[in-house]
Amino acid sequence: MSIKEINPPIQVSGYAVAEKEEGKEFSFRPIKQQVKSLGPLEVFVEVIASSICYTDIHSLHNVGCIPGHEIVGIVRHVGEQVEKETKIKVSDRVGMGWHYTSCFECPTCKNHFENLCDKTLPFDKAPIGGGFQTGVVWDARFVFPIPDKLKSVDASPLLCAGATVYSPLYYYRESPYSKRNEFVVAVLGLGGLGHLALQFAKKMGFHVVALSTNANKEKECRSFGADEFFVHTEENDAKSLSCKFDMILNTVSTDIDNDKFIQMLKPFGKMVMLGLPDSGIYKASAFPLILKDRAIVGSASATPDLMKEMLQFAADHNIKPQIELTTLDNVTQAVEKVLKNQARYRVVMAVNQALIDKEN
Ligand SMILES: [Zn+2]
Ligand SMILES: [Zn+2]
Structure with a gap:
């Protein structure tokens, strides 16, 4: 050669x-x-x-x-x-x-x-x-x-952004706990990753929830595909969302209270970490994970095969940033x-x- x-x-x-x-x-x-x-x-x-x-x-x-x-x-x-x-x-x-x-x-x-x-x-x-x-x-x-x-x-x-959100939606789209038509995806953060995550999740057929700290984002989140919108800043909101989601795509790049969001996961729910906090460390308590078989997972872009599939999916479903x-x-x-x-x-x-x- x-x-x-x-x-x-x-x-x-x-x-x-x-x-x-x-x-x-x-x-x-x-x-x-x-x-x-x-x-x-x-x-x-x-x-x-x-x-x-x-x-x-x-x-x-x-x-x-x-x-x-x-x-x-x-x-x-x-x-x-x-x-x-x-x-x-x-x-x-x-x-x-x-x-x-x-x-x-x-x-x-x-x-x-x-x-x-x-x-x-x-x-x-x-x-x-x-x-x-x-x-x-x-x-x-x-x-x-x-x-x-x-x-x-x-x-x-x-x-990068498209691949990073498509990959976990693809790999973790099935749950031992929820049937496909009950599967709820929450997207935390509306930025470069979040606005694509809402679109991909919706077009893949999931029930989609947007989680934001800013009530003014509702209209935009819904325009990208969110079926529901929640402001998660207050303690009450977090409690009312207990055991609601099969997957949370966390697109936030700062340190957040992971325990609060892990409590929102159903049994076998996945907290998918897509942002890299400055500390480089994800902190979470053991019991909320153990008692409901929940998991924290990462996403390293996509395989070459999945990358091609993601691009075709975006083209077929008119997904664009x-x-x-x-x-x-x-x-x-x-x-x-x-x-x-x-x-x-x-x-x-x-x-x-x-x-x-x-x-x-
Ligand atoms: Zn990137
Ligand atoms: Zn190798």
Whole structure:
């Protein structure tokens, strides 16, 4: 298996995390890179759109890192084995998420849970980094065709946010306790993940409840698919919701009182943790879990197979994120908005405006 030379080399430009300037929370600097060759299973993708996930915020202290793991673009070059080993080919419109590659040899990979492999590498370990630039080099086995019905700007947030909420809805959709038509999904937090979770859960046929601290969010939550809406700030509300849900998708990235929400789960209910609190620790009492066979679970994006299924499901059911569109050159303001939790609900950066215009 040989390396494929690209002649002349492809020029890529974008933004990398820079040393923080005085008084700022983060800084970016413009960068230029060249792609001169591709490994046998690598592809070069010209980026169309790149959205900002809250997890990108965690890479802002990592000087040199090129963030971005919700990427849509067009395959322009493929390594020598790509068309033989995968279904990806030149000119395909594709998406890429958190994972850049995995080992493809361990039992986990062989069982097609490649995203859970111990040797998986994330976007910032991709040969030229993540999606805050005009092109990326990716392992073709973690590159997913985008259905024609999805516009690039709408598809990009699905590559991380969509995958992260779809995966637990898919894996834990059956309960030993509730019949399918009794299964209730609660979504905690209405942000980038939450507004997609409401849509996916509704279109998958569950009874959907939105949990918020803000009564003003009711109309919006219902517009995304919530059948019911509860403000959970007061003690009474929490008690009245005791043993109501089969699953809570917790999309909140701050430390919350997990016990309060675990009490809202029916027997065998799952508290699905999708946000990463600053402490890095989930605290919960033992008895509420033990006495009703409840569980706390995580979600590490989706397997490549499930990623394709999720994208098709979104296309078939007209699921799309509510986005604020900006351009890659506005990366600093765009990231600031996400950092301050002001994005409604996903900030998408146009990287190649001409290709976006073509879709309209
Ligand atoms: Zn993400
Ligand atoms: Zn592996």
